[in-house]
Amino acid sequence: MSLAFIDLAAQQSRIRPALDRAIAQILDEGKYIMGPQVGELEKKLAEFCGATHCLSCANGTDALQLALMALGIKAGDAVFVPSFTFAATAEVVPLVGATPVFVDVLPDTFNMDPESLKRAIVHARDIGLNPAVVIPVDLFGLPADYDVLIAIARENGMKVIGDSAQGWGGVYHGRVTGSLCDISTTSFFPAKPLGCYGDGGALFTDDAELAALVDSFRVHGKGKHKYYNERIGLNSRLDTLQAAILIEKLAIYADEIEARQIVAGRYTDGFSGQYETPHVPEGLTSIWAQYTLKMKDTAEREALQARASAAKVPTVVYYPVPLHRQTAYSAFPADPAGLTVSDDLAGRVVSLPMHPYLGTQDQDRIIAAVIG
Ligand SMILES: Cc1ncc(COP(=O)(O)O)c(C=O)c1O
Structure with a gap:
């Protein structure tokens, strides 16, 4: 008999009654967009990793794009990303008009190489770009070397976005990924360690201003009222059904x-x-x-x-x-x-x-x- 690469059915049978109840409740209540389960999940996710704010969104790629938008990244900015990663990490950079600059990884951890990052920063300046953001990735679930990478970023006046799509919940010297960077992001793609039954994603930050910007950008750049548009944004919300599923999965994570x-x-x-x-x-x-x-x-x-x-x-x-x-x-x-x-x-x-x-x-x- 063939083995599964990732067996989602085994997990489902463990929590199936709870999932059925959670889904039935949403069908009864009918709050499919931004229902109360979305806020409940965000609170629980923030508690799990020790971040002050969690904002869910439509997928892990949007989470990265929303992070760049909230940080005001634009044409002329250089965003440093590893080359050995899933395309989404780099894809969002040209989508906001900035330039991805590829950095090598270390041969043992497969995560961003600090020396390569330093060389890439010098090169970016040489070609007239403004070093703006570093995006370390927790490849295959292992946290990147955040202390070292954040120190290099700070020396160069840059922000750090942690792409924890594969590593959210990992531990880095006593702290949990999601709480280590200016903004961290994750994906709830079904095959991810914490996945839903469709697409989903989230951002984490301790900065109230960044959290407010992400909250606006994820709903068409809304202002105090959803029909006041203060900026150009996206439609990137996590469905209530997916939030309810994730609440059950987070309980056993x-x-x-x-x-x-x-x-x-x-x-x-x-x-x-x-x-x-x-x-x-x-x-x-x-x-x-x-x-x-x-x-x-x-x-x-x-x-x-x-x-x-x-x-x-x-x-x-x-x-x-x-x-x-x-x-x-x-x-x-x-x-x-x-x-x-x-x-x-x-x-x-x-x-x-x-x-x-x-x-x-x-x-x-x-x-x-x-x-x-
Ligand atoms: C490292 C990394 N970043 C970003 C993403 C994008 O997540 P999503 O598929 O939810 O858009 C993924 C996964 O697909 C990923 O592995």
């Missing part, structure tokens, strides 16, 4: 994060010595959006994928082409020293099935198929 640690720990025990397993620096907790091995080369990866596929174990390559090599992004500036680690990782990494409901028998089957 801490428990699921624990369960992910156990799966990751067993994988690492199973693969150590044979493959390069994920590195989690001291003081950090990954939420394991992905469990990703680093092969020696592409040939070794292809052999592993073929073996796994024959044993009906799915594997996925996140990401086969770094953004600075993509047709849509290759003309944008990058660290002039080159993005050698991003290029290298794209040819060698492979991700295995990962979710909190992966039982020990299935884990053993996966480990056996991967080792061969």
Whole structure:
């Protein structure tokens, strides 16, 4: 029998009665847009990560765009993003008229490389851009090195947006992602560690003025009244139904994060010595959006994928082409020293099935198929 890469059905059966009740309540009440569940969820999300304000929105990409809009990012501004990430991190930058500048990642954590960031900032200034924002990404669930990256941003008068779409709820030296940056964002895409049953996203900030701006931008730039338009905005709200679903999922999220640690720990025990397993620096907790091995080369990866596929174990390559090599992004500036680690990782990494409901028998089957 084929295994699921991410088994959402197992989670659903655990909370199905609560979901049915929550959905039925909304059908009874009929408040489909900005119903009371939206505010309740925002309060609970803010409490979970320790941020002062949470504002939900339509998806994680909009969350990033709304963050840039609230910070007033515009043409001539440089926004520093890793190349080894999902396209949304960079996509929103030209959408607000600014220029993405690609930064390399570290070979062990796959997260933004501070030295590459420094080179990219100098380069951006050399070509006449104004360094404005850094967007570290918590790739595969592991928090980026925020203290170091925020210090570089501050030295250069920049703001920081944490893209925690894959890592919201991870721990960075005692603090939870979502509470570490000027603004942090996340995605509730169904396959994300905290996902809903459609699209959804959220922003977090401790700054009341930024929170008020995001609240305006997410509803057509509304003023005190929804038919007073003070700025050009978006239509980017989280549906009440999705909020109600997320309230039930958030209630078991801490428990699921624990369960992910156990799966990751067993994988690492199973693969150590044979493959390069994920590195989690001291003081950090990954939420394991992905469990990703680093092969020696592409040939070794292809052999592993073929073996796994024959044993009906799915594997996925996140990401086969770094953004600075993509047709849509290759003309944008990058660290002039080159993005050698991003290029290298794209040819060698492979991700295995990962979710909190992966039982020990299935884990053993996966480990056996991967080792061969
Ligand atoms: C790192 C990263 N940023 C942003 C996003 C965008 O989120 P969404 O798909 O909800 O727009 C995703 C996920 O899709 C992501 O993985």
